[in-house]
Amino acid sequence: MPDPDIRARILAAVDTAFDEQLAFTAELISEPSLRADEADAQDLLYRAMESRGLEMDRWEIDSEELRNHVGYGPSTVSYENCVNVVGTYKPRTTAGRSLILNGHVDVVPTGPEDTWSRSPWHAEMKDGWLYGRGAGDMKAGLVANLFALDAVRAAGLAPTAEIIVQSVVEEECTGNGSLAALLRGYTADAVLIPEPEENMLVRANVGVLWFKVRVAGEPTHPREMSAGFNAIDSAYTVMSSLRKLEEKWNEQRSSHRYFEDLEHPINFNFGKIVGGDWPSSVPAWCEIDVRVAIYPGTTADEAWQELQDCLDSTGLPVTATKTGFYSEGYVLEEGSDAEAVLAGAHREAFGEELRSFTTPGYLDGRVFTLYGDTPTLVYGPVSEAIHGFDERVDIESVRRITKAIALFIAEWCGVEEDTAP
Amino acid sequence: MPDPDIRARILAAVDTAFDEQLAFTAELISEPSLRADEADAQDLLYRAMESRGLEMDRWEIDSEELRNHVGYGPSTVSYENCVNVVGTYKPRTTAGRSLILNGHVDVVPTGPEDTWSRSPWHAEMKDGWLYGRGAGDMKAGLVANLFALDAVRAAGLAPTAEIIVQSVVEEECTGNGSLAALLRGYTADAVLIPEPEENMLVRANVGVLWFKVRVAGEPTHPREMSAGFNAIDSAYTVMSSLRKLEEKWNEQRSSHRYFEDLEHPINFNFGKIVGGDWPSSVPAWCEIDVRVAIYPGTTADEAWQELQDCLDSTGLPVTATKTGFYSEGYVLEEGSDAEAVLAGAHREAFGEELRSFTTPGYLDGRVFTLYGDTPTLVYGPVSEAIHGFDERVDIESVRRITKAIALFIAEWCGVEEDTAP
Numbered sequence: 001m002p003d004p005d006i007r008a009r010i011l012a013a014v015d016t017a018f019d020e021q022l023a024f025t026a027e028l029i030s031e032p033s034l035r036a037d038e039a040d041a042q043d044l045l046y047r048a049m050e051s052r053g054l055e056m057d058r059w060e061i062d063s064e065e066l067r068n069h070v071g072y073g074p075s076t077v078s079y080e081n082c083v084n085v086v087g088t089y090k091p092r093t094t095a096g097r098s099l100i101l102n103g104h105v106d107v108v109p110t111g112p113e114d115t116w117s118r119s120p121w122h123a124e125m126k127d128g129w130l131y132g133r134g135a136g137d138m139k140a141g142l143v144a145n146l147f148a149l150d151a152v153r154a155a156g157l158a159p160t161a162e163i164i165v166q167s168v169v170e171e172e173c174t175g176n177g178s179l180a181a182l183l184r185g186y187t188a189d190a191v192l193i194p195e196p197e198e199n200m201l202v203r204a205n206v207g208v209l210w211f212k213v214r215v216a217g218e219p220t221h222p223r224e225m226s227a228g229f230n231a232i233d234s235a236y237t238v239m240s241s242l243r244k245l246e247e248k249w250n251e252q253r254s255s256h257r258y259f260e261d262l263e264h265p266i267n268f269n270f271g272k273i274v275g276g277d278w279p280s281s282v283p284a285w286c287e288i289d290v291r292v293a294i295y296p297g298t299t300a301d302e303a304w305q306e307l308q309d310c311l312d313s314t315g316l317p318v319t320a321t322k323t324g325f326y327s328e329g330y331v332l333e334e335g336s337d338a339e340a341v342l343a344g345a346h347r348e349a350f351g352e353e354l355r356s357f358t359t360p361g362y363l364d365g366r367v368f369t370l371y372g373d374t375p376t377l378v379y380g381p382v383s384e385a386i387h388g389f390d391e392r393v394d395i396e397s398v399r400r401i402t403k404a405i406a407l408f409i410a411e412w413c414g415v416e417e418d419t420a421p
Numbered sequence: 422m423p424d425p426d427i428r429a430r431i432l433a434a435v436d437t438a439f440d441e442q443l444a445f446t447a448e449l450i451s452e453p454s455l456r457a458d459e460a461d462a463q464d465l466l467y468r469a470m471e472s473r474g475l476e477m478d479r480w481e482i483d484s485e486e487l488r489n490h491v492g493y494g495p496s497t498v499s500y501e502n503c504v505n506v507v508g509t510y511k512p513r514t515t516a517g518r519s520l521i522l523n524g525h526v527d528v529v530p531t532g533p534e535d536t537w538s539r540s541p542w543h544a545e546m547k548d549g550w551l552y553g554r555g556a557g558d559m560k561a562g563l564v565a566n567l568f569a570l571d572a573v574r575a576a577g578l579a580p581t582a583e584i585i586v587q588s589v590v591e592e593e594c595t596g597n598g599s600l601a602a603l604l605r606g607y608t609a610d611a612v613l614i615p616e617p618e619e620n621m622l623v624r625a626n627v628g629v630l631w632f633k634v635r636v637a638g639e640p641t642h643p644r645e646m647s648a649g650f651n652a653i654d655s656a657y658t659v660m661s662s663l664r665k666l667e668e669k670w671n672e673q674r675s676s677h678r679y680f681e682d683l684e685h686p687i688n689f690n691f692g693k694i695v696g697g698d699w700p701s702s703v704p705a706w707c708e709i710d711v712r713v714a715i716y717p718g719t720t721a722d723e724a725w726q727e728l729q730d731c732l733d734s735t736g737l738p739v740t741a742t743k744t745g746f747y748s749e750g751y752v753l754e755e756g757s758d759a760e761a762v763l764a765g766a767h768r769e770a771f772g773e774e775l776r777s778f779t780t781p782g783y784l785d786g787r788v789f790t791l792y793g794d795t796p797t798l799v800y801g802p803v804s805e806a807i808h809g810f811d812e813r814v815d816i817e818s819v820r821r822i823t824k825a826i827a828l829f830i831a832e833w834c835g836v837e838e839d840t841a842p
Contacts, residue, residue, distance in 0.1 A: 085556075109698040111705040116680065137642075172701065210700045216536075219780055221808040232691045232709075236657050270653045271700035276693035277530040280593065280709040280783070283692055284532040288653075291698040306791040324700065361642055362701070381605075387642040387702040421485045 001344045002410045009155035010410055011349075014147070014403045015351040017154065019401065021147040022130065022395065024048070024122035028139045029132035032281060036077045038169050041105050045167045046085045048146060054087030059135060061169065061180035066301040069183065071318055073174030074211070085167045091132045095160035096414030097337075099187035100374075101114055101149070101405070102178060102364065103142030106173030107134035108387050115389045129392040131385075136383025136393040137344040141194030142167060144380075144398060148405035161413035164188055171208070171364050173324045178364035183354060183374050190412060191368040192336040194380035201342065201356040201398055204258035204331045204376035206265065206289055206293035208362035209300055210324030210355045211307070212240055215275075217284045232275050234316050235286035238281040242268055242290065245310045249294070258306050258331060265360045280367040289323065292411035293360055325388065330376075332356075338412065345407035346379075349400045354379075379404075422765045423831045430576035430726055432770075435568070435824045438575065442568040443551065444516070445469070445546035449560045450553035457498045459590050462526050463506045469567060472807065477506030482590065482601035490604065492501065492792055494631070494656045495743040505602055506588040516581035517689060518610035518758075518837030521794035521795075522570070523599060523785065524563030525592030527821030529808050536810045539592035550805075550813040557804025557814040562615030563588060565801075565819060573836060577684060582834035585609055592785050594631070594745045599785035603793050611759040611802050611833060612789040613826060615801035618819055622763065623799035624777035625752045626784045627686065627714035630721055631745030632728070634659055636696075637738040638705045651835065653696050655737050656707040663689055663711065666731045670715070677716040679779045686781045688750065689713045714781055717750035721751055731809035750799075751790040753777070759796040759833065765830035767800075770821045775800075800825075 001007065014021075033041035034233050042058070050056050061080035066072055084175070085105075110120040110133050118124055120133035130140065145165055152159060164186050168177030188358025195202075217231030246268040253259045253266070268290060294303045303324075336340055346354040365376040381401045382394035409415075422428065454462035471477050483500035487493055506526075531554050539545055541554035551561065566586055573580060584605050591599030598806040616623075636659055638652030667689040673679045674687070689711060696707025699804070715724040725747075732739050753760070769774040786797040800824045803815035831835075 108702055111698055111702065115705065120534075173700075218809065230691065232660075232694050236660075236695075239653075239657075269703060270697075271702055271704055273653050273704075273707065274695050275468065276691075276710070277532055278808075279692035279712040280629070280690060281529055281532065281692055283691060283694075284536065284810070286694065289697070291700040387699075389705070396506035402745070404486075409530060415480065 001176045001347065002415065006157065006410060006415065007348060009152055010405050010406045011152040012153035014399065014406055018399055021143060022125065025130065025140050025143045028135055029123035030121050031311060032121050033107055033134065033155065034109060035106055035173055036081055038105050039081055039083065042083050042085045042167060045105065049087030049165060055064045057086045058083050059184065060324055061177055063183065065179065065183050066176060069179060069392055071175065071218060071327060071367060072177050073176055073199065073325045073327060075176065076323050078198060080097065082169045084169060084177055086181060086186060089159065089163040091162060092158060093160045093161050093416055097412050098162040098415055099409065100164045100166060100186060100188040101145035101150040101164040101190040102168065102191055102193045103138055104177060104364065105142060105171065106169050106172050107137065107168045107304040108172050110147050111389065115383055117390050120122050125395065130334060130395050131390060131392045133391055134393050136196035136381065137386040137391065138195050138380065140393040140398045141196065141380040144194050144402040144405055148402050153411050153418065155412065156418050157415035158418040159409055160416055161412040162188065173369060175301055175327050175362065175364055176323060178367040182367055186261050186372065187372055191364060191374050191376040192408065193376065193378045194401055194405065195378050196364060196383035196393060197359065197378060197380045198387055199350065199401065200380050201339065201354055202359050202363060202365060203330065203356035204296055204358040204364045205365060206295065206331035206360050207298065207300060207327045207366065208325040209292050209294065209303055211290055211320045212323045213288045213290060213311065214319050215286045216299060218284065230282045231286040235275060235288055238311065238318055239288065240312055241310055241314050247361065257297060262358060265308055267360055294329060296331050299328055300326045327362060327366055328370060330366040330406060332376060336375040339376055341411050342377050342379060342408055345411065348407050349404035422677050423836065427515065427578065427831060427836065428828060431572055431827045434572035434575040435820065436572060438568055439820055444566060445509050446551065446561050446564045448557055449564060450544035451542050453542050454528055454555065455530060456527055456594055457502055459526050460502055460504065462820040463504050464587060464728065466526065467506045470508030472584060476508055478507045479504050480605065482598055484604065486604050487597060487601050490600060492600050492748060493594065494597055494746045494748060494787060495679060496595055496597065497744050503596055505590060507602060507607060508586045510580065512581050512583060514578060514581045516836055518833050520613040520830065520834055521585045521609040522566035522605060523586060523587040523612055523614045524564065524566055524568065524589045525590065525598060525785065526563060526588045527590050527593050529593050532810065538811050541545065546816065549816050552811060552813045554812055555813050557617040558807040558812065559616050559801065561814040561819045562617065564803045565615050565823040565826055569823050569830060572827040573830050576837040577839050578831065579839040580830055580834040580836055583609065584830065586767065588659060591662055596746060596748050596783065596785055596788060597627050597754040601789040603788055607796065611799040612795050613829065614786060614797065614799045615822055616784060616799050616802035617814060618780065618799060618801045619803050620771065620822065622760065622775055622777040623784060623786060624752065625717055626720060626750050626786060627716065627777040627781050628719065628748045628750035628787065629746040629783035630713050630715065630724055632741045633712055633744045634709045634711060634732065635740050636707045638703065645831055646687055652704045652707040656694065656696060656709055657793055659732065659735055659739055660709065661689055661730055666727065680716060683779060686746060686779065687714045688781055708759050717752050720749055721747045748783060748787055749791060751787040752795065757796040759798055762797050762832045763800060764828055766825045769828050770825035822836060
């Protein structure tokens with residue numbers, strides 16, 4: 001850890017700029033950066049990074065190389081407007097270890113907006129929470145990266161290693177944004193991603209697959225219903241079969257390190273359903289969008305085969321199409337220097353020990369871990385109702401996480417007194 | 422029955438014009454008269470009736486009186502383009518009994534068109550069948566009404582009672598088209614509707630209700646799925662409850678005249694389902710379009726109350742909205758003159774006795790029976806796959822049904838030699 005004086009200067013700098021940090025987070029939340037509609041939010045971040053003197057880069061993420069990568073998630077949307085933004089801090093002196101500060105700008109849909117207590121795009125602060133779609137997942141963290149670096153520099157210090165600040169797209173659906181950043185050549189000695197993780201460090205993380213199941217039926221008039229074949233009823237049979245596979249996979253948890261103690265680590269989600277055309281026709285088709293989780297060490301191909309076998313076993317006219325995530329899970333191996341440095345920074349910021357845990361949701365951490373061989377610290381603030389109504393992030397937690405990231409930068413990258421004019 | 426000479430002339434006239442009848446039916450099938458898009462098909466029928474010298478009427482069906490009628494089915498579409506067409510034959514001499522020849526021009530959606538062997542709007546004739554959406558249900562019948570009247574007149578005969586030829590909309594969703602025709606003042610001594618009924622007469626018929634069930638959920642990230650409340654899973658709970666009510670109603674069939682011997686007269690159809698927004702969000706909502714059948718003698722209000730109780734019993738946050746049919750069933754009482762005349766005409770045309778049966782699908786017959794107190798003969802050709810793929814009608818059956826209708830006209834309305842220039 002940097003010496004107490006430097007630590008104090010950095011922590012004070014976070015506090016000084018914290019109102020500005022919250023205001024900028026609120027501004028970013030007010031940009032509804034839903035999938036393939038992140039351009040305005042990315043522009044805002046581009047300008048914010050550029051005004052800080054970072055070396056700027058932005059590019060449409062699509063590429064032949066991306067589409068051929070084993071970790072690529074098949075996209076169902078055009079990538080014409082899907083742009084990553086990266087700003088690089090170039091040190092005057094290179095002495096420490098380089099760092100990627102990563103975050104995603106895309107947010108999930110709001111669901112029925114009238115079920116929210118306020119507009120999902122109105123970032124109200126109330127009772128210690130900052131509200132809004134993306135508040136926790138993960139605009140607070142994305143902005144914390146930027147303000148943590150600010151704080152180090154506002155404290156009169158200059159990091160002595162390259163720091164790459166990334167705002168990526170596609171984290172909520174394919175993971176192709178971070179993968180594209182890796183393939184563009186951005187690497188470092190460690191990666192930090194302040195996803196909403198309850199002030200904890202992610203030790204292990206599932207892989208995720210998305211696919212669409214289509215069941216065909218045989219429509220008839222309801223008066224002769226038994227002659228027909230109701231695709232909505234069949235969809236339910238398919239879901240029941242998949243639920244059985246889910247239970248089988250959950251029963252295997254004891255043989256998966258870091259998952260033994262979780263009650264139900266593998267969740268299948270039936271997130272969307274559409275079927276049939278007319279109340280008085282026996283429905284001819286039904287489609288379900290499914291999200292499944294898999295253990296680290298299981299490849300997406302292996303899981304896909306097992307899912308196909310499960311669907312085949314129903315005996316129904318059913319097809320499955322990949323529609324997004326097609327990713328392995330990952331484990332952050334214990335004992336890395338990066339984790340030790342984060343543990344120290346966390347202790348300073350929170351006054352307690354850093355805890356790690358296993359989380360059953362997709363994280364871009366797998367990109368840097370599996371394909372970049374880089375220790376990746378997914379670590380971020382307390383949130384509630386991410387992907388739900390009235391999503392919110394704990395403001396005091398954001399402050400402390402920002403402090404921990406700033407201290408991590410100072411220790412990991414090293415700092416020198418900034419004597420620039 | 423008319424004397425043998427007249428019968429022979431009428432039957433010969435049907436045969437003479439039959440190719441033209443099929444060609445016109447094919448032309449009508451090629452107009453995709455889906456709900457609220459019947460205008461072109463109605464224009465075609467208007468011109469066809471007008472050219473036959475009928476006294477023409479057409480009107481948008483919406484009215485205050487309609488919407489306040491107990492048999493009105495709440496519509497989810499605007500009636501701006503929903504037009505009924507009626508042509509009335511005015512007799513020179515009035516001696517016999519008046520007649521409404523009713524049919525509906527609207528057809529149900531096709532479902533996925535690539536599952537059809539040919540375009541649903543291409544009315545191919547093959548192996549004795551005429552194909553196309555609406556071929557059986559009920560453009561063949563609608564055109565048969567017109568050509569049956571033609572045949573009587575082509576035989577040199579003039580019916581001696583008013584004959585009202587109706588082409589109505591909304592039969593497949595609300596029944597408001599025929600109801601609007603009744604409310605406009607069209608009444609007669611009998612009604613004949615050549616729906617596809619396997620060359621048989623409908624003795625009893627269910628009522629039908631349409632409604633949309635919406636289940637609310639509590640969305641979360643799948644990583645904390647047990648905290649959320651999956652609206653798609655809940656929708657299946659609702660469907661299971663409704664299936665139990667369906668079974669209860671089917672068990673009551675022995676106490677409903679004409680339904681005792683049917684295996685499963687009451688069918689609930691889950692025709693359409695839509696829910697959720699995103700594969701990785703636990704879905705917050707799900708909507709199911711439901712069609713239920715009820716016995717004659719049960720009012721729609723009584724059934725609605727039982728359905729509400731059933732939904733309430735799930736304990737789920739569920740609401741139901743009426744979206745179409747809200748109709749009672751009906752029985753054609755035995756012993757009417759109209760039925761006796763049809764039995765004779767059928768015997769002539771088919772060489773066998775007329776059989777009657779109970780059908781578990783909605784029919785506009787209820788409008789004239791319940792609210793017009795008029796014997797209503799729903800009687801029409803053999804078909805397959807109505808509401809399904811490759812819908813088709815048996816061509817020879819259409820020929821004989823047309824003959825039976827023509828003979829019915831001659832006997833019911835009476836005829837005189839047409840001495841007009």
